[in-house]
């Protein structure tokens with residue numbers, strides 16, 4: 001009900017969400033969109049916020065207040081330019097059960113708002129024991145282990161350069177030490193078993209998470225250039241010798257804030 005009825009026609013829903021955002025932010029179009037995953041929230045604090053729109057006032061988005069905090073969409077200035085980025089206020093995970101249309105609505109709204117690219121960030125588990133919690137990793141490609149597609153009907157989309165090599169080169173100019181990895185999206189909400197983590201490794205993944213892959217496919221289908229950035233907040237189950245506590249995951253994300261915030265700001269300014 002409510003937000004999801006709007007999503008019965010995904011294209012029209014994205015257009016009406018983009019229209020509301022244009023009216024409320026005063027920006028007829030935005031140049032790029034940012035989806036902030038766990039640990040990436042502080043990135044926007046360094047940016048100049050020009051307008052805020054509560055997520056539950058944008059068609060197709062629900063905004064469960066998390067601890068009283070109502071998620072907002074932010075229109076921010078990119079560096080000192082007059083280009084603007086749209087920081088999406090809410091992200092829907094597949095595990096919420098709202099369906100793939102809700103998962104893809106954010107990037108479709110970004111495309112309808114005039115964005116030419118989207119930076120998808122997330123918190124994830126790392127399979128490489130050399131990864132340290134709090135380390136950002138460039139996503140070079142993904143394994144979609146959800147068994148789903150955000151696309152419906154005969155919409156065949158080429159995914160050869162899904163995670164833009166051009167944008168990854170830009171990111172490496174900003175930080176040459178950035179590692180790259182293949183991201184495997186599991187449906188969640190449960191974490192992987194050690195055997196599933198080993199399986200993902202055998203299949204070529206070095207990052208495991210519960211988001212991003214479906215959003216990236218929908219973004220590409222909508223014509224957006226895509227950059228994916230993971231924050232390894234924990235070593236995936238079975239990697240390393242002790243189960244990480246949630247507190248350590250939160251702490252790793254908080255400590256990484258300044259570094260990944262600067263990285264994101266510099267990448268989008270290029």
Ligand SMILES: Nc1nc2[nH]c(I)nc2c(=O)[nH]1
Nearest residue numbers: 123124125208209210233236
């Ligand atoms: N699937 C999966 N998702 C995650 N999100 C975070 I933060 N850590 C993990 C993890 O270890 N596995």
